[in-house]
Amino acid sequence: MNTSKHDASARERRVTRMGSGLHGQIVNTLGQEIIDGSAATGSLMNADELVERFGVSRSVVREALRTLGSLGLVEARPQVGTRVLPPEAWDLLSPQVVTWRARGLQYESQLRELLELRHGVESSAAELAARRASDESGTQLVELAAHMRAAFEAGNADQFYAHDAEFHRLVLKSAGNIVIAQLAETISAAFNARRNNRSSPGAHTVSAEAVAQHEELANAIRGRDERGANQAVRDLVLHSIRELEDQQEVTRRLSAALQAARDARAEAR
Numbered sequence: 001m002n003t004s005k006h007d008a009s010a011r012e013r014r015v016t017r018m019g020s021g022l023h024g025q026i027v028n029t030l031g032q033e034i035i036d037g038s039a040a041t042g043s044l045m046n047a048d049e050l051v052e053r054f055g056v057s058r059s060v061v062r063e064a065l066r067t068l069g070s071l072g073l074v075e076a077r078p079q080v081g082t083r084v085l086p087p088e089a090w091d092l093l094s095p096q097v098v099t100w101r102a103r104g105l106q107y108e109s110q111l112r113e114l115l116e117l118r119h120g121v122e123s124s125a126a127e128l129a130a131r132r133a134s135d136e137s138g139t140q141l142v143e144l145a146a147h148m149r150a151a152f153e154a155g156n157a158d159q160f161y162a163h164d165a166e167f168h169r170l171v172l173k174s175a176g177n178i179v180i181a182q183l184a185e186t187i188s189a190a191f192n193a194r195r196n197n198r199s200s201p202g203a204h205t206v207s208a209e210a211v212a213q214h215e216e217l218a219n220a221i222r223g224r225d226e227r228g229a230n231q232a233v234r235d236l237v238l239h240s241i242r243e244l245e246d247q248q249e250v251t252r253r254l255s256a257a258l259q260a261a262r263d264a265r266a267e268a269r
Contacts, residue, residue: 022056026064029054034073034084035100045074045082071097093182095189102193111244114190119237121183122168125175126229130221132176138222141170145218149211158195160206165191167214171233174221213239 030050033039050061065082068074072089076082090097092113101110129137144167151159165188172184213236220228 022054022060023064023067026050026054026056026060027067030064031068031071031073031096032100032103034068035090035097035106036104039084041084041086043084044080045084047082073097093186095185098186098189099193102190107193108244108248111190111194112241114187115237115241115244117183118168118187119234119241121180122171122187122237123230123233125172125177125180126217126221126233127226128176128180129171129174130224130226130229133174133221135222137170137174138218141167141174141218142215142222144170145211145215148214152206152208152211157206161191161195164214165195167218171217171221209239210236 030039030045039045045065047058047061047065050064051058054061065074065076069076069082070091071094072091073085074082075085075089092098092101098110098114101107133141144163147163148160148167151157151163168191169184169188172187173181175181213232217229217232217236219225220232
């Protein structure tokens, strides 16, 4: 079986189950409301009210709530109902939860959390990949880095981000560790979310330096340079963290300047 085709079809099936039809629409709407806080922690989700709100059958609502429960967003209790759970209970590594958090106010905090996760896990994964990856996977990584360079030179951000997501997914898959491999879809979802949040801090990493760092990582893995692969990931992720911090500082300074200007106008009146 072609592993890459199997992985792609599996991802498509997950998206189809979650994102299409009445069930998917209700899950997406309620999930986003819980993540954003408009459905507050501890509040109850009344099935009858949801049936009326969405104009669907009770069975569709029950299935949607079961899906949210499997993600740790709600909990059904006898004689109580379905209660919204706090963030500590959420499946924060679920690609769907990653996507919901990225759409709201938690985008920046999640980005930092996942960058910190990648700094530890992906550096180890890259080292393992340099030892265990097939020759085919090593070649694919080099090709993806080349595609990233071509997209950068063409000014095509969409293609750059798409190849970037696939690159890091393949690094994790190539580690030969099924636990690490399960994080591949989480990281891929984070990269796709970044592609859709270009105006947010940490979103625009389309640069010659980023391309060069990916090329260095790909060549280290293909060349079986375990230490070089580990260091390449650490350098790449630390660069992203510094970029996020720099952009956040710019945002803070701009906000402070705008507030000072508003205060000055108020005093002038």
